Amino acid sequence: MNLVLRLVAQRVALGLLLLLAVSVLIFAGTQILPGDVAQAILGQSATPESLANLREQLGVNDPAFVRYFHWLGGAVTGDLGTAMSSGQDIATSIKGRLWNTLFLAFWAAIVAVPLAIILGLIAVRYRNGWVDKLISGLALASTSFPEFFIGYLLVYFFAVKWQIFPAISTVYDGMPFGERMQAIALPAAALTLAVLAHMMRMTRAAILNVMQSAYVETAELKGLSAFAVIRKHAFPNAIAPIINVVMLNLAYLIVGVVVVEVIFVYPGMGQYLVDHVTKRDVPVVQAVGLIFAAVYVGLNIIADIAAIVANPRLRHPK
Amino acid sequence: MVEVVKKGGDTLLDIRNLRIEATVYPPGESPKNIVLVHDVSLTLEKGKVLGLIGESGAGKSTIGLSSMGYGRGGVRITGGEVILNGRDILKGGKEGFRKLRGREVCYVAQSAAAAFNPAHRLMDQVVEATLLHGTATRAEAEKRAVALFKKLSLPNPETIGERFPHQVSGGQLQRVMTAMALCSEPDLIVFDEPTTALDVTTQIDVLAAIKDAIRDTHVAALYITHDLAVVAQVSDEIMVLRHGRLVEWGGTRQIIKEPRQEYTKALVSMHDIEHAEQKPGATPLLSVRNVTAAYGGGCIKVLKNVSVDIYPGQTLAVVGESGSGKSTLARAITGLLPPEQGTVTFDGRPLANRLADRPKEDLRQLQMIYQMADVAMNPRQTVGTIIGRPLELYFGIKGRERDKRVAELLDAIEMGKGFSDRYPAELSGGQKQRVCIARSLAAKPKLIICDEVTSALDPLVANGILKLLLNLQQHEKVAYLFITHDFATVRSIADSIGVMYRGEVVRYGAKSKVLMPPFDAYTGLLLSSVPEMRPGWLDEIRSSVTAGFAKMAEMSDEGISLASGH
Structure with missing residues (x-):
């Protein structure tokens, strides 16, 4: 068990280090961007004096590394600064939107992950037969279409033609759960279709790889049914690569939802980011970038840890 | 009833x-x-x-x-x-x-x-x-x-x-x-x-x-x-x-x-090869002295103070079980795993520790044949190209002259020049190993290291390979370092034998001496474990082998206590 703890600690430490490196990149990247915030806020007619005053006020004149540590220190303690465009506290405005994004991602994942794994198992069971080809074909097709196209298709059929779900996913605080679910049905479906194929095909490939093993033959020669062989003997040994791809897709559900959120006008992180990129609101872009990076790194750490824990050789050393 | x-x-x-x-x-x-x-x-x-x-x-x-x-x-x-x-x-x-x-x-x-x-x-x-x-x-x-x-x-x-x-x-x-x-x-x-x-x-x-x-x-x-x-x-x-x-x-x-x-x-009647033991010559061709080697930057010692000699035109068989260090010895000699201590002398001069430091001439003189013949050849090259490559590399022989030499070598391995246009995938296991032998011979080496070259082959095919190797030794006067886990093979071809156990040579000498009792505990156990054809053999030797195991366990316990004393 000590070995596992050590490996896990190592992964977490590496993740934190990586996050620190990403924060430097985000900070440096937004500094390089052309444009003057003071000018953007005050407009073309501003006098040089007022511009200088505002720059002083915003702290833009300090050396870069001072500003970096100032920003990082704030971010670690939960203070993400104030948005330049609106003057609102970023942490407060992000909180609700982050929660919305997580809510959408969660329900998309609840549907997509088990569905992808089960479809993968079925594809292995009937490998190279028509069932396998049908599953692979449909999954590939759904991934190949751009998300916005699938999104508009869903809107066309479910919102316009049959009027089952709303075309615009408006959610607000205190909205009843049922209504909220109905509101996110279409974006969640679009996201599910976007990530399904990747996970399903990885599950299929990972299990097929294990199906070549001698222990799978042993199981068959014990008289286990084909599906029991896959479930009991092949799947547990294919779990590490499957978790990895699941985590990558979960990260995508949170970080990569920008297009879907914009299509369905869903008040999540993606839309918030797009809004403020157009306004050249650097603190918001930095904050959102940092949160996305943290989500990405965090989920990948979880995948690594799960793979370590799933390995009996590490869990039960000699 | x-x-x-x-x-x-x-x-x-x-x-x-x-x-x-x-x-x-x-x-x-x-x-x-x-x-x-x-x-x-x-x-x-x-x-x-x-x-x-x-x-x-x-x-x-x-x-x-x-x-x-x-x-x-x-x-x-x-x-x-x-x-x-x-x-x-x-x-x-x-x-x-x-x-x-x-x-x-x-x-x-x-x-x-x-x-x-x-x-x-x-x-x-x-x-x-x-x-x-x-x-x-x-x-x-x-x-x-x-x-x-x-x-x-x-x-x-x-x-x-x-x-x-x-x-x-x-x-x-x-x-x-x-x-x-x-x-x-x-x-x-x-x-x-x-x-x-x-x-x-x-x-x-x-x-x-x-x-x-x-x-x-x-x-x-x-x-x-x-x-x-x-x-x-x-x-x-x-x-x-x-x-x-x-x-x-x-x-x-x-x-x-x-x-x-x-x-x-x-x-x-498979093991019918008779090979009369030759007396060691005046000076050894290859001399390994007190070689110690380790993997993982000195962490895992796999060779401990190993010394053996190989004489020109003779065969040293190194025998041992998996993990005994016999293949590592080959890697140390060839410079693939530079020894930490000790020297390897070849033809009277010391060999550089690292493969990269050795001149081409040293590389030519010391060839190797592997257990898995099919992965030791480029599947996209014909047999002629594979055998001809050392001729070009070491001697600069090209064109018609090269083809002639390839034909001679194919003849030497009893395959005939018709095979020169074939690809490895078209050959049987035994034929593949023969091509590997021809490739090593093409360099005209003084020593060939054979690492379990017959282990992956069927018994009768393996027998044919051993006969071929002995035959070639007589004609080409080449020496072999023959690594194997099989005592029957050792008996068939060796002039001298080294028995390895956990990185050490526990018994070494002329074949007749090594195979003559009294044995040390490990060699005795190893020899009595080799299955004999007669029915009932297993029941006869079981008690003695069990005793041998007990003795070995004792020995390794002592080994552990010795090591921890350092």
């Missing part, structure tokens, strides 16, 4: 005119059907053991698995009947197969290390078939398993089931697999080369355990192996197969003592 009545011929398995086919997909050609088993019939009585013997491709595993209605890959049973317990199992369909697998017939695979699922505890796997078929409750099945662990003399029989496969040694896993097969109390067990992947000293232990278990439980068995000496110890009858056809079938004693068919005679 009951025993006498039973002897009337209580048939368990009756295979009639079995025909098995497979579809193969040769690259670039249309798929074609090949026949793996032609019209083979056999019967097996309850409680008896039938040995199936033959080289690879003889169809022995295919026949064994047919008794479970199973075919690997695209293998199909296309004719005949497999009658088990009075009914033709081929008529039962998939459901029927599932019901008999793991209940009436169980399977013990060649490599238990690969055949156990790494994700589950041993006990769960051992009782799985029993629980699946509902022949016992979990508690009963586990009790039965523990009793079997005891019978198979596994250490800690009460708790070994809690372990995962990677926590148990290869020899123990093989015994656990036997327990797994016996646990559901089947009528028949198919043993498919159960000891082939084991070291010789481990093999004897497992073999004895399997033999006892078969005797005590009265289970019938099909025992599949390519090793006649092994099968002679456990089976009542032996069936010799070749190219999917029956060659000869008879009682064990008759097959061993009075084989009728030419092929069986060849198998029985």
Whole structure:
């Protein structure tokens, strides 16, 4: 068990280090961007004096590394600064939107992950037969279409033609759960279709790889049914690569939802980011970038840890 | 009385005119059907053991698995009947197969290390078939398993089931697999080369355990192996197969003592190579002095203070079990693993430690042949290119002159120049190894290191390779460092022998001296573990081998205490 703890600690430490490196990149990247915030806020007619005053006020004149540590220190303690465009506290405005994004991602994942794994198992069971080809074909097709196209298709059929779900996913605080679910049905479906194929095909490939093993033959020669062989003997040994791809897709559900959120006008992180990129609101872009990076790194750490824990050789050393 | 009545011929398995086919997909050609088993019939009585013997491709595993209605890959049973317990199992369909697998017939695979699922505890796997078929409750099945662990003399029989496969040694896993097969109390067990992947000293232990278990439980068995000496110890009858056809079938004693068919005679009298030991010359060609080598930046010492000499035109055989450091010795000599201490002297001058520091001439003089001939050749080059490459590299021979030399070399390995346009994939295992030999000879080396060059080959083919190597030695005056785990090979070709154990040379000298008693503990154990062909050998030597193990355990305990004293 000590070995596992050590490996896990190592992964977490590496993740934190990586996050620190990403924060430097985000900070440096937004500094390089052309444009003057003071000018953007005050407009073309501003006098040089007022511009200088505002720059002083915003702290833009300090050396870069001072500003970096100032920003990082704030971010670690939960203070993400104030948005330049609106003057609102970023942490407060992000909180609700982050929660919305997580809510959408969660329900998309609840549907997509088990569905992808089960479809993968079925594809292995009937490998190279028509069932396998049908599953692979449909999954590939759904991934190949751009998300916005699938999104508009869903809107066309479910919102316009049959009027089952709303075309615009408006959610607000205190909205009843049922209504909220109905509101996110279409974006969640679009996201599910976007990530399904990747996970399903990885599950299929990972299990097929294990199906070549001698222990799978042993199981068959014990008289286990084909599906029991896959479930009991092949799947547990294919779990590490499957978790990895699941985590990558979960990260995508949170970080990569920008297009879907914009299509369905869903008040999540993606839309918030797009809004403020157009306004050249650097603190918001930095904050959102940092949160996305943290989500990405965090989920990948979880995948690594799960793979370590799933390995009996590490869990039960000699 | 009951025993006498039973002897009337209580048939368990009756295979009639079995025909098995497979579809193969040769690259670039249309798929074609090949026949793996032609019209083979056999019967097996309850409680008896039938040995199936033959080289690879003889169809022995295919026949064994047919008794479970199973075919690997695209293998199909296309004719005949497999009658088990009075009914033709081929008529039962998939459901029927599932019901008999793991209940009436169980399977013990060649490599238990690969055949156990790494994700589950041993006990769960051992009782799985029993629980699946509902022949016992979990508690009963586990009790039965523990009793079997005891019978198979596994250490800690009460708790070994809690372990995962990677926590148990290869020899123990093989015994656990036997327990797994016996646990559901089947009528028949198919043993498919159960000891082939084991070291010789481990093999004897497992073999004895399997033999006892078969005797005590009265289970019938099909025992599949390519090793006649092994099968002679456990089976009542032996069936010799070749190219999917029956060659000869008879009682064990008759097959061993009075084989009728030419092929069986060849198998029985295989180790017929006579090689008179040569006296060591005045100066050695290669001299290894106090070489110590380690992996992982000095962490894992794999060679400890090794010193051996090889004389011009002679053969030093280095023998030992897996992990003894014999291949590492070759890596140290060739510079692939630079020694940490000690020197390697070749032809009177010291060799650079690292391969990269050695001049081309040193590389030419010292060639190597490997165990796996097919991965030691570029599959996209013709035999002519492969053999011609050293000619160009070392001697700058090109064009017609090169072709002439290649033809001569092909002649020397008894293959003929027609092979020069062929690709490695078109050759048999033995032919591939011959091409590798020709390639090493092309450099006109003074020393060839042969690393387990016959281990992956069928016995008769291996014999041919050994004869060829001896022949070439006489003509080319080349010296061999011959690395092997097989004492029979050592006897056939060596002039001097080094026995390795845990990175040390524990016995070294001229062949006649090394093979002459008194032996040190390890060499004695190793020698007495080599299976002999005569039936009953296993029972005779068991006590002495067990004593040998006890002695070795003592020795290694002392070794540990010595090491910790530093």
